[in-house]
Each structure stands twice: as C-alpha cells, then as structure tokens.
Amino acid sequence: MSTDSPQFLSREATVAGPGFSRWLVPPAAIAVHMCIGEVYGFSVFNEPLSRLLGATAHDPARDWTIPQIGWIYSIALVLLGLSAAVFGKWVERSGPRKVMVTSATCFCSGLVLSGIGVQQHWLWLVYLGYGVIGGIGLGLGYIAPVSTLMKWFPDRPGMATGMAIMGFGGGALIGAPLGVTLMAHFKTATDPGVASTFFAMAGLYAVWMLFGAWLVRVPAADWKPAGWQPAAAGSKAGPAQAVSVDQAWKTPQFWLLWIVLCMNVSAGIGVLGQASLMCQDLFGVSAAVGGGFAGLLSLFNMGGRFLWSSVSDLTGRRTVYAIYFLLGALLYALVPWTQKIGSRALFVAVTAVIISMYGGGFATIPAYLRDLFGTHQVGAIHGRLITAWSLAAIVGPNLINYISAAKKKAGVPAAEAYNSTLYLMCGLLLVGLIANLLVRPVHPRHHLATAR
C-alpha cells in the first residue's frame, strides 16, 4: 500500500505554506457543516419511509411507524454528541483533514447503508447506517474545523466559528428541499424513491465534504495575521492559557458553560419545535402560514449564528450571552401579550429575534471555550460540551410537547396552552443567565505547564 495516502491526510501535510489565504479555510469548514446539517431536514423522509410497502398509502400491517422512524433521527443526534465527546482528543491530534475525510466516509456510507436498508426493508440497517455510523460522521464533522478556524482567526474567533456553524444551520435549509426534489425525481408508482435519494445524497455530499477536506489547512506554529499583535495570554482580550481537555471538564467553568448551552438549546427548541403549530393556535392562521413562519425562523436561526457570534468579538462572550438570556427571557414573556393584542407581525418579530439568539448561542460557544481554555484542545473540549446539546435536543421538545398537550387536554384554550411553556422558557433562560454570570477565568492550577 502506498504511503502517499496517510501523508496527505496527516496534520503535517495540511500545514499552510507562506502566502496561503486564511479566507480559504471558512469555505472548507462550511462545505463540511452544510452537508452534515442535512440531519435537520430528515423529517421530509418520515412520511415516505412509512409507506415503503404500501407504496401509495401507509400499510399498518407491514410498514414502519412514524415513532419507529423517529428513532433514526434521535439515534443520529445522540451519536453526534457521544462521538464529539469521545473522539475529541483524536480530532485534535489528527488534524482537520483526516477527521473531515473520516466524517465524510461515515456520513456518506451511513446514507448508502440506509439506502440498502430501505431497499431491503431492514429498519435495523437504517438505524445502524444513518443513526450510528452517520451520527459518528456528524459528531466528527461538527468539531473538525473548530480549533483550526480559531487558530486562523485569532483576531475574530467568534466570526470564524460562526461562519462554519452558520453552514450547519444552512445545511438544514438545503437538505430538506434537496430530499424532496430528489424523491420527486426518483419516485415511481410503487416506490417513493427514498433509497435512490439516499444514494444520490451520499454521492453529492461526498463531493462537497471531500472538497472541504482537500481545501483545509492549519497555520504554521509561528503564523499570525498581518499587523495583528496577540494580547497577553490570559488577559481580558486574549485567549486563556492552555488547558487540556481532561483538565477542562474538572473546572466549574466547563460545567457552567454546559448549563449555558443546555438552557439556550432547550429554550430555543421551545419555539422551533412547535413553530408552525404555535402560530396556528395563537393566531388562527392556516397550516401553510404556520409552515411559512417555521421557514422564516429557520432563516433567522441561520443568520443569527453568523451575526451574533461576530458581535461577540466586539462585546466579549460573557456580555453577548447575557444579552441572549436577558433579552430572550423578556421576549419570551412578551409572546403571550402579542397574542392578546392580536399582533401577528409583533409575534413574528419577537420570535425571530429569539431564534436568532438561539442560533447565536450555538455559534458563540466555541469562542467562549477558547477564551477560557485557550486553543490547545478547544475542539475536544467543544466536543464534550456538545453532550449538553444532545440532552437538550432530546429532553427539551418532549418537555414542551408534554406541557402543551396536558394543558390542551385539561381544557385550556389552544391559544393559552402555550403560556406556561413560554414562562418555563423564561425560567430556563434565567438559569442560563445565572450560570453565565458565574463564569470567571480558569484558575492557573488548571493550566498546562507549557502552552503549545
């Protein structure tokens, strides 16, 4: 076997030569993130997957049920968090190119296996393919470019990671319509076209992800942006002294940020997960208008990732999270009032800002970690923090669904059934605010003796 391949994938092979433009790295990161972001468009496959044997209608005796299909997505999300946490150190050691190629291999082969599972009607293979193997690809791809971007943009770390994580949000906007378009192309009288769509998506996504892997570079050890002077390590404006991943999660700062992310995600899901239905119940609009509202929120979710994380470079991370939580809680409290005065425009404006800050919370967290723990193993630390997202993404929507369903069942009018949920969201955000305000610089005893 030739030794060329491992060399090409090694960290050493990705060190940029003199004159390399750092603006080539964000598209490499976005290429990977916008592909793996497809996972949030997975719901477009739910209904077609439930009538694979019935062809035109669900056959309850033989077809998969929606709850069974829902597990595909849940397994993928859990594996995303677990793989990011478990493989974080390997990611830092191996460099971004090897990790991106591994991510592409897992994600795309997961799609292929799922396609075979759909063809053979083996649900276990879809769980294994899309859920387990694809989920590992998601976790690796999510954290692969994080520390690399922050090393290339020490002057604007929030903006740099914001671009990649905006790509993840954008991936959802691409994945859903792409899936629908491909299924429409491949479907026949007896086949909804899901398997062929999975195969086609695997091919398309492989091209983009491998392009990202080919393009990505890490900066030389002594590289810094032209004209930029690093602030003293540990100073307010600069990154912290390096803290290893194993040491980081023994610090209170790590767990405070874990709470910050968990509360931010749980609260945002309160609106996102029920956006369409909430708009219909509160304002008596049609399903199409409700769907339009959900579509608009997706745009603000994506835009907020770039906008707010860029703002954090100017305000500092602690300040921007204080804005997310304080303004978010205030706006959540205003939502029932917008319904009371019957202002749909105000409702849309308020929820759009809430969702932009929810996206911003995701995108700003890597830079917050860099401020506290340095860039040494920030990707691996970020990987462990993502477990907060996995938990919130599973628990959050169930909590919201349970409360609003219980209220409706108790006879509370649909328009008022959301009020207690919204006030609960305010409470979660205030918990996040307290955790954020408690964050202090990491004690020097946690610092590595020799910062890399």
Place this chain on the structure above:
Amino acid sequence: MQRLLLIAAWILVLAPLSWGVARSVQRSMPLFTADKAAGAPLQNGLTTPTQPTRP
C-alpha cells in the same frame, strides 16, 4: 491562481446555501400574504409541525 481558488471555493459553498435560503424564503411567503392565499383550512390542534426540531 490562489485568488481563482478563493472565488471558486466561496461560490461552491455559497451557491447551495443561496438555493436553500431562496427555498426557505419561498416557503415563508404565505406568512406575508393573506391567509386566503394559502387555501388550506384551519384545523386548530390537528395540524402537524412542518419544521423539524432544528438546533
């Protein structure tokens, strides 16, 4: 050469993102037009969310 690569790389990522954004804008249009444009009858509590949970 590097400038060409820079332009190509950004086009390769911005083109699909723009397509996704355009589709999403298109999808959100009923929100800004009159309800009658949607044509779908209102069934409070019986509709299903059309957007997945999207962290």
